[in-house]
Amino acid sequence: MMMEEVELCFPQLNTSCWKPKRPLSVSVLIYIVLSFISLLTVTLNLLVIISISHFKQLHTPTNLLLLSLAVSDFFVGLDMLFQILLINGCWLLGDLMCTLYAVFNYTVTSTSIGIMVLISIDRYVAICDPLHYSTRFTPRRVTVCVSLCWVLSLSYGIIVLKDALKQPGRYNSCVGECVMPCDIIHQFTDFIVLFFIPIIVIVVLYIRVFVVAVSQARAMRSHIAAVSLQRLVKVTVKKSELKAAGTLGVVIVVFLICICPYFCVTVTGQDMFFSASSVTFVICLYDSNSCLNPLIYALFYPWFRKSIKLIFTLQILKPGSHETNLL
Numbered sequence: 184m185m186m187e188e189v190e191l192c193f194p195q196l197n198t199s200c201w202k203p204k205r206p207l208s209v210s211v212l213i214y215i216v217l218s219f220i221s222l223l224t225v226t227l228n229l230l231v232i233i234s235i236s237h238f239k240q241l242h243t244p245t246n247l248l249l250l251s252l253a254v255s256d257f258f259v260g261l262d263m264l265f266q267i268l269l270i271n272g273c274w275l276l277g278d279l280m281c282t283l284y285a286v287f288n289y290t291v292t293s294t295s296i297g298i299m300v301l302i303s304i305d306r307y308v309a310i311c312d313p314l315h316y317s318t319r320f321t322p323r324r325v326t327v328c329v330s331l332c333w334v335l336s337l338s339y340g341i342i343v344l345k346d347a348l349k350q351p352g353r354y355n356s357c358v359g360e361c362v363m364p365c366d367i368i369h370q371f372t373d374f375i376v377l378f379f380i381p382i383i384v385i386v387v388l389y390i391r392v393f394v395v396a397v398s399q400a401r402a403m404r405s406h407i408a409a410v411s412l413q414r415l416v417k418v419t420v421k422k423s424e425l426k427a428a429g430t431l432g433v434v435i436v437v438f439l440i441c442i443c444p445y446f447c448v449t450v451t452g453q454d455m456f457f458s459a460s461s462v463t464f465v466i467c468l469y470d471s472n473s474c475l476n477p478l479i480y481a482l483f484y485p486w487f488r489k490s491i492k493l494i495f496t497l498q499i500l501k502p503g504s505h506e507t508n509l510l
Contacts, residue, residue: 192273192359200359202272217267217467224260224474228253231477234490239505241486244320245305251329252298256473258291263470274361278352281361282344289340290333295473296381297332299438301325307388311395339376343369378446386435433479441472486510 193199231253235241265284268274274281305325309316347353347363354362444465486509493499493507 192275192357196358198358200273200357214267217263220467220471220474221260221263221267224263224471225257227474227477228257228260230491230494231487232257233494233499234487237499237505238486238490238507238509240507240509241490242322244322244325245302245309247322247325248298248302248305248329251325251332252295252302252476255291255295255298255333256476258287259295259470259473262288262291263467266467266470269361273359275359278355281355282347282351282363284361285344285347285363286337286340289343290337292469293336293339293377294333295476296377297336298329299476300381300384301328301332303385303388303392307392310392343372374446378442382439382442385438389435437475437479438472441468441475445469 190202190204191199192202232250235246235250235253262284265288268276276284305320308319312319341348344363354364356362445468447465489509493504498504498507
């Protein structure tokens with residue numbers, strides 16, 4: 184009887200779920216990894232939020248998109264705290280909280296992906312059509328697009344989970360389980376809306392950006408070569424091309440590495456039980472992209488490093504610090 188009480192999520196209930204048999208060292212390792220990723224995600228994105236919000240010089244359309252991405256990724260970091268609650272395989276917060284958690288998860292992850300698409304569009308217009316960038320990407324339009332992204336993400340989550348919202352816990356087979364619908368329609372819809380379309384848009388736009396950037400660099404090299412500076416420019420352009428290729432490659436590859444395993448699990452028809460170890464791993468990998476986003480999109484910017492220094496030295500508390508020159 185004692186063994187049964189230890190392995191049941193709710194020992195007082197006959198309908199309670201059983202805890203998965205897992206070595207204590209494995210549970211501790213998962214707890215440490217999830218806690219570290221969650222804390223790092225929240226911290227990095229909070230630094231981006233404070234930096235762009237506080238310093239007036241950073242209030243540009245592109246940085247507003249970075250700010251919006253940081254906000255959504257910040258919530259993804261908080262969302263990972265729920266994964267920590269599931270380390271022992273039991274959901275202890277009730278059926279309603281399970282459903283609300285699922286809606287929250289859908290909303291923040293979908294918004295994060297959507298804003299990444301907006302950022303790729305922003306960079307495409309800025310590089311491929313610079314003359315019209317200032318008129319097409321205004322702070323007002325960016326705000327509208329970001330707001331629309333949040334609304335559509337929330338609406339999508341509510342539509343997908345409408346049955347669970349009407350009857351929380353309807354998909355659970357025992358008490359202490361947190362299961363969401365995972366039929367072929369939901370799997371296919373998620374794959375198309377949250378993976379296939381964003382991937383196609385991001386890859387196509389970034390490839391176009393790279394091609395245009397390389398062609399512009401080569402045109403500049405040819406022009407300056409006419410004034411006998413070919414050797415100097417050749418080295419400079421080569422480094423520029425490699426840097427552009429490396430940065431765009433990191434963006435695409437890291438995104439694919441973090442996103443692909445999750446959708447491979449869903450498309451192959453695996454049951455999306457949040458308590459399953461394998462599914463927990465791919466979800467955490469999926470969410471970890473939000474930790475890498477501020478590193479990829481913001482950490483490589485000099486203004487971000489300067490703003491971090493001002494934040495940690497409490498210089499932002501001084502009057503007029505929002506007017507600091509960071510560029």
